[in-house]
Amino acid sequence: MSTPVTEEPESESEPETDEQPAADAETAAAEPTAQQRRMAKKRDDAARRDAQRRAEEETREAENTVHLKVFRYDPEVEGKQEPRFDDFRVPFHKGMTVLDALIYARDHYDSSLTFRHSCRQAVCGSDAMFVNGRQRLCCKTQLADLDEPVRIEPLPHQDVVKDLVVDMEHFYDQMEAVEPFFDPDDLPSDDLAEQRQSRENREYIKMATRCIWCGACMSSCNIAAGDNEYLGPAAINMAYRFIMDEREGESRGQERLEIVEQEHGVWRCQTQFSCTEVCPKDIPLTEHIQELKREAVKNNLKFW
Amino acid sequence: MTIHNHDVIVVGGGGAGLRAAIAAREEGADVAIVTKLHPVRSHTGAAEGGINAALREGDDWEMHAYDTMKGSDYLADAPAVETLCQDSPHETIQLEHWGMPFSREDDGTVSQRPFGGLSFPRTTYAGAETGHHLLHTMYQQVVKRGIEVYDEWYVTELAVTDHENPGDRICHGVVAYDIATGELAGFAAEDGVILATGGPGQVYDHTTNAVANTGDGAAMAYRAGVPLEDMEFIQFHPTTLPSTGVLISEGVRGEGGILYNDDGERFMYERGYANNAGELASRDVVSRAELTEVNEDRGIQDEYVHLDMRHLGEERIVDRLENILHLAEDFEGVDALEEPMPVKPGQHYAMGGIETDENGQTCIDGLYAAGENACVSVHGANRLGGNALPELIVFGARAGRHAAGRSRPDRSTRATRRSPMGAGKRSSGPRRPSRPRWRPNAAGSTG
Ligand SMILES: Cc1cc2nc3c(=O)[nH]c(=O)nc-3n(C[C@H](O)[C@H](O)[C@H](O)COP(=O)(O)OP(=O)(O)OC[C@H]3O[C@@H](n4cnc5c(N)ncnc54)[C@H](O)[C@@H]3O)c2cc1C
Ligand code: SF4
Ligand code: FES
Numbered sequence: 001m002s003t004p005v006t007e008e009p010e011s012e013s014e015p016e017t018d019e020q021p022a023a024d025a026e027t028a029a030a031e032p033t034a035q036q037r038r039m040a041k042k043r044d045d046a047a048r049r050d051a052q053r054r055a056e057e058e059t060r061e062a063e064n065t066v067h068l069k070v071f072r073y074d075p076e077v078e079g080k081q082e083p084r085f086d087d088f089r090v091p092f093h094k095g096m097t098v099l100d101a102l103i104y105a106r107d108h109y110d111s112s113l114t115f116r117h118s119c120r121q122a123v124c125g126s127d128a129m130f131v132n133g134r135q136r137l138c139c140k141t142q143l144a145d146l147d148e149p150v151r152i153e154p155l156p157h158q159d160v161v162k163d164l165v166v167d168m169e170h171f172y173d174q175m176e177a178v179e180p181f182f183d184p185d186d187l188p189s190d191d192l193a194e195q196r197q198s199r200e201n202r203e204y205i206k207m208a209t210r211c212i213w214c215g216a217c218m219s220s221c222n223i224a225a226g227d228n229e230y231l232g233p234a235a236i237n238m239a240y241r242f243i244m245d246e247r248e249g250e251s252r253g254q255e256r257l258e259i260v261e262q263e264h265g266v267w268r269c270q271t272q273f274s275c276t277e278v279c280p281k282d283i284p285l286t287e288h289i290q291e292l293k294r295e296a297v298k299n300n301l302k303f304w
Numbered sequence: 305m306t307i308h309n310h311d312v313i314v315v316g317g318g319g320a321g322l323r324a325a326i327a328a329r330e331e332g333a334d335v336a337i338v339t340k341l342h343p344v345r346s347h348t349g350a351a352e353g354g355i356n357a358a359l360r361e362g363d364d365w366e367m368h369a370y371d372t373m374k375g376s377d378y379l380a381d382a383p384a385v386e387t388l389c390q391d392s393p394h395e396t397i398q399l400e401h402w403g404m405p406f407s408r409e410d411d412g413t414v415s416q417r418p419f420g421g422l423s424f425p426r427t428t429y430a431g432a433e434t435g436h437h438l439l440h441t442m443y444q445q446v447v448k449r450g451i452e453v454y455d456e457w458y459v460t461e462l463a464v465t466d467h468e469n470p471g472d473r474i475c476h477g478v479v480a481y482d483i484a485t486g487e488l489a490g491f492a493a494e495d496g497v498i499l500a501t502g503g504p505g506q507v508y509d510h511t512t513n514a515v516a517n518t519g520d521g522a523a524m525a526y527r528a529g530v531p532l533e534d535m536e537f538i539q540f541h542p543t544t545l546p547s548t549g550v551l552i553s554e555g556v557r558g559e560g561g562i563l564y565n566d567d568g569e570r571f572m573y574e575r576g577y578a579n580n581a582g583e584l585a586s587r588d589v590v591s592r593a594e595l596t597e598v599n600e601d602r603g604i605q606d607e608y609v610h611l612d613m614r615h616l617g618e619e620r621i622v623d624r625l626e627n628i629l630h631l632a633e634d635f636e637g638v639d640a641l642e643e644p645m646p647v648k649p650g651q652h653y654a655m656g657g658i659e660t661d662e663n664g665q666t667c668i669d670g671l672y673a674a675g676e677n678a679c680v681s682v683h684g685a686n687r688l689g690g691n692a693l694p695e696l697i698v699f700g701a702r703a704g705r706h707a708a709g710r711s712r713p714d715r716s717t718r719a720t721r722r723s724p725m726g727a728g729k730r731s732s733g734p735r736r737p738s739r740p741r742w743r744p745n746a747a748g749s750t751g
């Protein structure tokens with residue numbers, strides 16, 4: 001497929017070297033003096049460089065440590081029933097994520113530190129937490145982008161089970177309340193023939209289908225915090241994904257609209273955009289909710 | 305101890321487990337999924353590339369079977385390969401009928417693309433998130449059917465009779481504990497237990513597999529006396545990010561991405577690893593080349609090599625490889641438009657696993673396995689990209705149907721299994737004593 005390319009890469013970036021070059025050795029005043037003096041000076045320089053290097057290493061080490069403040073709570077262990085924050089100092093390396101830091105702290109300092117995680121690549125949706133005051137996926141958040149100390153808390157507005165683990169049942173219930181499954185009127189009779197879907201329509205629902213059920217949006221939403229029955233952005237987005245899918249029939253769409261239009265549905269949303277801001281999959285949640293409001297209005301007008 | 309009673313217990317809620325549960329339910333069984341992660345958290349969600357299925361004119365299942373056999377170094381089992389390739393089109397379209405948002409052609413049909421080792425572009429995909437969509441689509445069908453899911457329950461042991469000879473043993477269920485409380489419970493399975501716990505990647509220091517992929521199912525089956533097959537065949541992927549093991553797809557090299565060592569040499573050519581294919585040589589060749597470079601002190605930071613795509617130009621990169629930019633940025637802190645990406649080989653896939661036949665049945669009555677923890681032996685020494693996802697749905701469905709014990713009567717061992725004494729007739733050894741010869745034109749040998 002490809003032929004060997006002869007051109008050089010534009011600029012092969014230098015690997016970062018740890019040692020600072022000793023640039024000061026030969027540049028000092030070049031007095032024509034005796035061998036001894038030169039030797040003495042060399043020793044002095046060497047000592048100075050040594051000290052300098054040590055100091056640098058120390059600061060680098062200090063700089064290369066990240067300070068975490070981690071929420072702790074364990075209802076089953078006496079002395080841990082009161083929520084508190086533990087401090088951890090974790091060695092830093094380029095590319096390190098908040099999840100890496102938590103794993104390090106657990107493996108090196110406190111094996112009881114508990115948090116959900118699995119894929120380490122923003123697809124399983126397990127590790128949404130409240131990091132420096134914002135809902136984020138820990139595995140997708142670079143420590144280098146955060147101010148210190150890095151404060152890590154469980155998702156707000158959810159019951160804490162232990163440390164950073166929250167009860168997701170309510171979130172799952174809301175997701176399942178919108179009948180989150182494809183339900184076409186009829187299917188091709190040939191079981192090797194697919195339903196047709198236009199590229200445009202697939203593109204239209206694409207973002208909505210990216211949800212990984214992390215719960216960040218729900219946790220960020222003021223309305224959901226105040227109204228436990230509010231379906232919440234993720235569930236409404238799930239409904240949107242099916243309502244807008246041209247492969248489902250009109251009447252199913254009606255039924256779906258009725259679900260999201262109910263008292264604790266789309267009309268609760270006050271377009272604060274907090275969900276859209278925190279969604280790690282960049283799903284335009286608020287827009288989707290607004291669009292469903294318009295659909296609902298259109299739909300109701302039809303029946304007048 | 306609480307005992308939960310069901311007809312079929314599926315251990316694991318990834319692609320294989322979900323497909324098995326749906327199939328068992330469609331046979332009328334009361335089925336429950338017991339899984340240490342909520343199903344949508346399973347690592348099937350990480351698959352990007354696609355599902356191989358011979359759907360189009362000019363392609364057919366025999367070509368798919370031929371490619372698979374060749375890719376396997378001729379070490380796969382022919383009947384199993386035939387089954388995979390024959391069933392895959394139906395199972396793939398089944399996903400579409402369940403609403404999976406596949407990428408589409410202008411005429412509205414599902415899109416397919418070329419993949420390494422395929423003689424026809426038959427990799428059916430949904431953007432760069434095929435696994436995510438496959439997993440979520442099937443979980444939706446599980447919800448639709450009201451299938452019971454015990455999530456965050458960790459299965460530790462199979463409940464198997466203690467007959468001396470493993471072939472005489474019967475599996476009656478599993479033991480698991482609730483991760484939140486530590487409470488132990490039994491899960492009794494009237495008809496069968498299906499293991500679908502995924503790969504063992506975490507055995508390796510550096511892997512593309514999730515933290516949860518600890519090979520539990522294979523370990524449990526082994527302890528219960530089931531042979532593990534082909535365990536030496538592990539696939540390494542040549543381009544994974546050093547800090548996390550996140551996979552950088554072959555697509556980067558397909559578009560023209562170049563691998564360099566610390567001396568700035570394009571080592572695939574300059575060091576003669578693959579003078580024709582270069583960076584596009586097969587996964588094992590490129591992985592070995594990288595490791596050799598590192599071992600011979602030409603690696604960067606003594607650990608990795610560089611994958612450079614900057615020469616492709618920003619426009620092309622953003623157009624074709626945008627998700628790679630995000631991966632490098634989010635997981636390695638590297639701007640791949642400005643610097644080369646560090647990459648190294650990582651464990652990726654286990655070809656081997658629990659020995660099963662084409663219906664997922666192991667040598668223990670009532671015990672089945674499907675998905676990456678099983679070895680029906682369709683991958684031999686090397687799995688082709690895009691052949692694992694069809695394995696999940698094809699053999700997941702077959703295991704589910706058969707475990708439910710209500711499938712085609714000639715296959716059902718239900719009657720014998722129900723009487724503990726009657727089940728002692730089978731031999732314990734592998735049921736396929738020698739690997740059958742490959743017969744590309746042997747039609748219908750497995751139905
Ligand atoms: C990054 C990546 C990309 C890939 N891309 C492709 C691709 O493009 N095409 C392709 O065909 N293949 C691809 N593969 C391979 C394919 O995705 C996997 O082989 C497949 O998804 C495995 O599915 P599974 O159902 O067997 O296991 P998983 O999806 O890993 O699910 C395992 C399940 O078992 C559960 N479990 C595990 N242990 C226990 C226990 N002790 N008790 C209870 N439950 C347990 C887990 O909770 C989980 O639900 C890729 C793999 C990776 C890692
Ligand atoms: S919509 Fe976004 S924030 Fe909400 S659960 Fe889905 S992925 Fe997470
Ligand atoms: S660990 Fe899976 S999303 Fe972060």
